[in-house]
Amino acid sequence: MTFDSKLATFKENMLNGHSKITMYEVAKRSGWKEPAVLIWRDAAKHVRPSFVQTLYKESGPICELDFSGIETADGSFLDELIVTELKKIDQGKTDKRFMYMSHLNDVTLFNADLVFGKKRPSDEKYYMLVNSGGGKWQLLCEGLEASLKETLTFLMAEKQITSNDVAKKFKLSIAAASVRLKGLYNLRLAQRTEETTSTGKEFAYKALF
């Protein structure tokens, strides 16, 4: 990839807010000699500078973590690299990023399920959406409130919704619908943008993919 095409991709990512982070490339760029096998916390620490650089400096707010070419990523690696970053985001230590995973093989999906489903101290929860392909998706980490889950399902089907849409769909007040959507936003499961309408300003919530 030439510098010009990299710059063009970067600009495009920033404009539409959606970026693809290829984990194989991130690992390779970090100097990790076997980028198809991502195991152990130690390897994650080695890869982190490259991941952080890509995540915050070369990507827009919505980031697809593409696991194409990864043969094995174990739980320790995923926890150390991704959950650690989600913690920092939730604590407001870094810019907000909305990550989801794609192209996971069976074993990496199994490991990710274990890691994100882990019961953590103080009831911390780290939800992660997985693009399973063919319009299907999966949420890792159990325990999402039923009301949020049905709203997420609605959002994933419609791709973009507002409080009005949720209120109509589930016969709720606008305020209650807003609370639901804000809940998804806070959990990094939906991106939002402020839009001006004939009745004033309102948030439009976008599905991550």
Add this chain to the structure above:
Amino acid sequence: MNLRTHSSRLIDVGDYLKDEIKWLLFYRSNSPTSFGRGDRVRIDLSKATFIIPFCLLSFLAYCKSLHQRTKHRVTLCNIPTNPPIYQYMERTDFFVLASRYTVIDGDYSAVTLWNRDIASQKLLGIVEIGRNRIDSALKIAQTILELKRRYDEILGFFERTHSDAELFFTILSEIAANIPEHSKSAGYLLVQKYESVKKGTVFTSVSIMDTGVGIKRRLREQIRRRQKKPGRKLVKDSDYLEFAFSKNATRSGAGLHSVVQSIGRWHPSDTALLAVSGKAVLYKPQGRGNFNFSNEDLSFAGTHITLWFYGDLQT
């Protein structure tokens, strides 16, 4: 049998290297701690007829411990060539890894060694996992890729019956990760496939061991530093081993707990597990057996975990 002659001792390992329990009992009665600085140790292997991966790794660690205690290299003598004990040990790279701790008494230059490319594809030589975490992680990553390259030969029988046989690599990685992360010592990994035409069965054995501080001491430190919360009082070695395999012992849901989870995904009759650390033994037999934790009269330094994956021999 031990014969004490001044500072020179001859140890006859008999045929104990073919059976985990017999070897552990031998280990207890000939513990490296019973040797002192300056002792000269000769180990007689003349009665050995078969060596299983668990015992080979343990024997390597045993020689290492003896060397550390006595400050002399251990002499290995009367290594049989028929049955091919010498050839097997050479093929697994035992002699290369043990060269720092052992010397071989005898001339084996005329022995025809196993062909590494054809005749012994069913095993992966011993992989040494050092204390450097990055190097070790890389070595295990390379081992995983090597096993994937030779998957059909070593584990192909498993894939035919399980779509998620890839979990094998997660198990291998999670167990091996314990070595540099917790043992404070080097460790070893050995993978070997066995076929019994007579019984129509095939299985692959994965052994991983270290000679480190053991699970009890490691967890005690972590509990004292409040990095782990056991939720109940841990007294016996087996309590610590049980805790190490439990959900609460892991930060991420990974670790040894994921080994239990992964095994749970397969049909239980296809796997067996043996873990030994200190006096504690965990055994999950082939079949619908549970995970049984017990305390035995053992003194096994470090931690040793062996898994067996069973299948039917395709004819």
